Amino acid sequence: xxxxxxxxxxxxxxxxxxxxxxxxxxxxxxxxxxxxxxxxxxxxxxxxxxxxxxxxxxxxxxxxxxxxxxxxxxxxxxxxxxxxxxxxxxxxxxxxxxxxxxxxxxxxxxxxxxxxxxxxxxxxxxxxxxxxxxxxxxxxxxxxxxxxxxxxxxxxxxxxxxxxxxxxxxxxxxxxxxxxxxxxxxxxxxxxxxxxxxxxxxxxxxxxxxxxxxxxxxxx
Ligand code: AMP
Numbered sequence: 466x467x468x469x470x471x472x473x474x475x476x477x478x479x480x481x482x483x484x485x486x487x488x489x490x491x492x493x494x495x496x497x498x499x500x501x502x503x504x505x506x507x508x509x510x511x512x513x514x515x516x517x518x519x520x521x522x523x524x525x526x527x528x529x530x531x532x533x534x535x536x537x538x539x540x541x542x543x544x545x546x547x548x549x550x551x552x553x554x555x556x557x558x559x560x561x562x563x564x565x566x567x568x569x570x571x572x573x574x575x576x577x578x579x580x581x582x583x584x585x586x587x588x589x590x591x592x593x594x595x596x597x598x599x600x601x602x603x604x605x606x607x608x609x610x611x612x613x614x615x616x617x618x619x620x621x622x623x624x625x626x627x628x629x630x631x632x633x634x635x636x637x638x639x640x641x642x643x644x645x646x647x648x649x650x651x652x653x654x655x656x657x658x659x660x661x662x663x664x665x666x667x668x669x670x671x672x673x674x675x676x677x678x679x680x681x682x683x684x685x
Contacts, residue, residue, distance in 0.1 A: 472578030482549035521636030578663035
């Protein structure tokens with residue numbers, strides 16, 4: 466099954482994509498994650514992407530399209546994949562359709578994660594994670610049980626994404642409204658869109674995704 470997770474930053478799509486990928490035994494491909502790794506490695510792509518990412522702008526289409534093109538061709542994607550954070554504008558959506566059609570593939574389902582902006586801002590600007598095990602926390606919604614100590618692995622070393630500050634978040638949401646939001650209509654017209662009330666807790670959202678995906682597998 467080839468799936469897109471659409472939604473604003475902070476809507477929870479990254480967490481859900483990783484969970485559903487495990488369930489479906491298909492990879493979740495996050496362009497943001499790939500780009501962060503490139504920045505960390507200080508590769509050419511990373512050097513180019515860094516300033517866009519730090520200011521909350523979209524990295525140029527040819528860079529992300531190149532990443533997706535290479536990744537989708539890998540063997541683990543042949544039975545399906547989940548795209549998390551791609552496409553992010555109309556041009557990327559059209560190029561993706563062309564790319565898939567040339568491989569005799571298509572997108573079969575698009576989940577749109579719906580959350581109001583006030584919650585999104587708190588979710589993103591409050592987000593931090595354990596450096597040891599990657600467990601994710603939030604200073605507004607989910608602090609570790611013991612202050613400064615990871616519930617999961619006991620580490621006291623935490624980090625935040627450099628683009629998870631309030632100023633960049635506002636810009637990322639603006640970019641979402643201006644460039645990504647119109648993809649909802651694009652996929653709605655293709656009859657692929659399924660809305661998810663992503664204000665609900667992560668386990669509840671996951672339950673819904675799993676049910677829809679399993680019904681789809683049974684009928685296709
Ligand atoms: P994310 O982890 O999905 O929130 O992405 C973090 C940042 O990576 C974004 O703010 C963009 O700068 C960049 N990025 C991720 N995916 C894309 C994409 N499909 N197109 C352009 N830039 C992207």
